[in-house]
Amino acid sequence: MPNIQTKTLSLHPLPATFGEYRFEFVAEAPNGRESLIFTRYKDKAFFLILIKRKNDYLIKADKLSRVAPIYIVKDGLKAFRDLHGLETTFSNIEGKAPLEHIQKSDRYLKDISYFIEEFQTDKEIWIEIGFGSGRHLLHQAKKHPDIQMIGLEIHAPSIEQVAKQCKIQGIENILMCKFDARIFLEFLPSNSVGRIFVHFPVPWDKKPHRRVISKSFVQESLRLLKKGGTLELRTDSENYYLYALETFTALNRLDLHLRKNQEIEVSSKYEDRWKRQEKNIYDFILTNEEISEPKPKCDRLVFEGWVPFGEVKARLDRRLIRGEDYFVHFEQCYDIDEERGVIKLSFGAYERCEHKYLIFNNNKIQYFPYESLPIAQNSKSHQKIKELIYGKYD
Numbered sequence: 451m452p453n454i455q456t457k458t459l460s461l462h463p464l465p466a467t468f469g470e471y472r473f474e475f476v477a478e479a480p481n482g483r484e485s486l487i488f489t490r491y492k493d494k495a496f497f498l499i500l501i502k503r504k505n506d507y508l509i510k511a512d513k514l515s516r517v518a519p520i521y522i523v524k525d526g527l528k529a530f531r532d533l534h535g536l537e538t539t540f541s542n543i544e545g546k547a548p549l550e551h552i553q554k555s556d557r558y559l560k561d562i563s564y565f566i567e568e569f570q571t572d573k574e575i576w577i578e579i580g581f582g583s584g585r586h587l588l589h590q591a592k593k594h595p596d597i598q599m600i601g602l603e604i605h606a607p608s609i610e611q612v613a614k615q616c617k618i619q620g621i622e623n624i625l626m627c628k629f630d631a632r633i634f635l636e637f638l639p640s641n642s643v644g645r646i647f648v649h650f651p652v653p654w655d656k657k658p659h660r661r662v663i664s665k666s667f668v669q670e671s672l673r674l675l676k677k678g679g680t681l682e683l684r685t686d687s688e689n690y691y692l693y694a695l696e697t698f699t700a701l702n703r704l705d706l707h708l709r710k711n712q713e714i715e716v717s718s719k720y721e722d723r724w725k726r727q728e729k730n731i732y733d734f735i736l737t738n739e740e741i742s743e744p745k746p747k748c749d750r751l752v753f754e755g756w757v758p759f760g761e762v763k764a765r766l767d768r769r770l771i772r773g774e775d776y777f778v779h780f781e782q783c784y785d786i787d788e789e790r791g792v793i794k795l796s797f798g799a800y801e802r803c804e805h806k807y808l809i810f811n812n813n814k815i816q817y818f819p820y821e822s823l824p825i826a827q828n829s830k831s832h833q834k835i836k837e838l839i840y841g842k843y844d
């Protein structure tokens with residue numbers, strides 16, 4: 451993660467602009483050890499985190515609000531360093547991406563709001579979840595130019611690599627989103643997808659709640675698959691194989707094909723490794739047999755009235771609320787001043803929650819880095835958050 455370290459630091463009054471970067475405010479945790487610096491670059495915004503350590507300061511990119519491509523964050527750290535005239539004792543932010551890099555990423559990489567609000571296609575959609583090095587995604591896109599491929603990944607360097615390959619190979623039919631696939635699927639229309647590929651998902655043997663395949667994921671996949679469309683899982687993990695078998699066979703009706711050690715057209719880096727180790731490889735191909743109802747849209751999850759931060763922070767700090775299928779956890783408050791502040795929180799469904807900030811600034815209360823996604827469990831959490839903020843909670 452990009453970061454710089456320095457022995458001395460005295461914060462410049464904010465807001466302050468340096469080059470194309472604007473540092474709008476600093477929000478400080480009550481222990482004074484950690485602060486968030488709200489940073490803008492053109493239409494993108496993110497936090498830098500400032501940590502006061504025993505003998506020095508660490509300034510790093512915040513994981514939750516990090517923007518892509520990563521050079522934007524690195525240049526933000528450089529602007530912060532130069533605005534404060536810092537002498538760094540450590541830095542890993544040198545090097546600059548060429549302009550071409552930005553254009554390439556913007557063309558192939560779209561954020562979730564694009565898929566919720568703008569995305570439309572006449573083509574059949576195929577989705578690959580966790581495409582990693584992208585060999586299979588690129589192969590399918592080249593072989594099927596009439597198909598709109600959507601690649602979902604949470605690992606930014608993989609996305610940047612595949613975007614580069616799309617440009618080099620002149621591929622037009624791939625769009626990627628850096629987003630948890632388990633939530634992404636909720637925003638696609640019913641009966642719109644031909645194939646969903648999940649190749650070698652992380653088995654998460656010790657944290658099964660993080661697995662991509664789950665009962666609700668399979669049901670959501672069936673909703674968005676066309677009649678005859680397929681969900682295709684390929685795994686080398688015996689545990690995951692047994693887990694997936696149990697998950698699939700729990701469905702009411704089932705058209706499932708199971709294959710062992712079958713070659714497919716393209717072998718990924720992971721697959722090559724498993725084959726060298728002579729591991730078994732299992733394929734599940736689940737075919738959707740039904741036409742699904744359209745999914746009703748949830749309302750946007752926004753805040754309409756203003757409450758000064760000072761009034762609410764005492765009742766929010768470190769509070770945990772548990773519902774049957776949702777929760778809200780206020781993890782940490784940060785003060786900008788008496789009236790304004792930031793809260794770090796997590797909420798939504800237990801197995802696929804959202805991590806966000808809530809910013810109280812400019813007489814507005816807003817989720818950051820983007821609006822909370824309108825899905826059922828988030829909606830219930832949002833309702834509880836509103837009750838607490840506006841003081842209707844007993």
Ligand SMILES: C[S@@+](CC[C@H](N)C(=O)[O-])C[C@H]1O[C@@H](n2cnc3c(N)ncnc32)[C@H](O)[C@@H]1O
Binds near residue numbers: 581582629631719
């Ligand atoms: C073991 S790798 C397999 C990569 C590739 N499919 C292959 O066969 O080489 C699993 C990939 O899934 C991605 N991943 C894990 N959980 C995810 C999620 N919830 N949504 C999207 N991608 C995810 C990881 O970042 C990782 O790149």
